[in-house]
Amino acid sequence: MIKENIQIFNTSDELSENFTKFLQNLLSVYPHINISLSGGSTPKQLFNYWSQNNKQNLKLDWGRISFYWGDERCVPSDNEMSNYGMTEKYLFKNIHQIQTQNIHRIQGENDPTIEAQRYAKLLNSNLAVYKNTPCFELILLGMGDDGHTASIFPDQMNLWNSENDCVVAKHPETGMQRISLSGKVINNAQHVAFLVTGKDKAEKVSEIIKNRSASETLYPAAKVNPSNGFLYWFLDKESAKLL
Numbered sequence: 001m002i003k004e005n006i007q008i009f010n011t012s013d014e015l016s017e018n019f020t021k022f023l024q025n026l027l028s029v030y031p032h033i034n035i036s037l038s039g040g041s042t043p044k045q046l047f048n049y050w051s052q053n054n055k056q057n058l059k060l061d062w063g064r065i066s067f068y069w070g071d072e073r074c075v076p077s078d079n080e081m082s083n084y085g086m087t088e089k090y091l092f093k094n095i096h097q098i099q100t101q102n103i104h105r106i107q108g109e110n111d112p113t114i115e116a117q118r119y120a121k122l123l124n125s126n127l128a129v130y131k132n133t134p135c136f137e138l139i140l141l142g143m144g145d146d147g148h149t150a151s152i153f154p155d156q157m158n159l160w161n162s163e164n165d166c167v168v169a170k171h172p173e174t175g176m177q178r179i180s181l182s183g184k185v186i187n188n189a190q191h192v193a194f195l196v197t198g199k200d201k202a203e204k205v206s207e208i209i210k211n212r213s214a215s216e217t218l219y220p221a222a223k224v225n226p227s228n229g230f231l232y233w234f235l236d237k238e239s240a241k242l243l
């Protein structure tokens with residue numbers, strides 16, 4: 001049985017504001033939070049919101065948050081496709097309280113297979129390990145229009161079930177290589193939050209939430225079901241319009 005919570009907001013700013021409250025609550029419970037970030041459009045809006053509001057009333061204790069990534073494109077960090085690069089531009093450059101030693105990027109410029117192994121090793125040494133698998137306090141996920149999440153795409157469902165903590169995936173159209181957390185790490189987290197905005201996501205959001213068991217064979221995003229944790233959906237009204 002999935003422990004799932006669905007919240008729908010009028011605007012992306014409202015979504016960001018409520019996700020921030022959620023993170024503040026987690027920070028009142030955990031002494032330190034290891035958060036895995038995603039790339040994509042919705043986190044960009046969240047990072048902008050944080051950057052604009054940091055001086056006022058964000059109340060996020062940045063020193064108690066360590067940043068990791070759920071996936072990365074195999075490009076150098078200054079390439080515009082880099083998930084780390086996007087975060088640096090929209091978040092880290094603007095918030096000086098975030099310390100470099102708390103940022104643990106996937107090195108997209110390195111050999112993908114070797115980098116996937118290195119990152120898995122890093123996660124196992126920095127995070128709590130539960131059931132032989134690194135355990136994030138919080139994983140933030142996006143969902144593509146095709147139902148992919150992190151960098152596990154519908155045509156590579158086998159990667160979701162990998163025994164490895166990190167896998168090398170390939171974008172189905174461009175063939176670009178990516179490094180991603182596997183399903184066992186995602187579903188081992190204590191809290192997993194999907195942040196989804198925009199009308200293009202509405203169909204998959206509705207299919208997955210309304211008919212999870214049928215969707216599980218089709219979409220990696222439908223396989224997100226933290227075995228000992230909680231799943232949260234932060235949706236805007238466009239992405240939730242078919243619910």
Ligand SMILES: O=C1O[C@H](COP(=O)(O)O)[C@@H](O)[C@H](O)[C@H]1O
Nearest residue numbers: 038039040041042142143144150
């Ligand atoms: O390629 C990616 O896409 C997904 C979804 O991004 P969005 O722009 O459609 O919100 C994202 O979660 C993933 O991290 C990213 O690499």
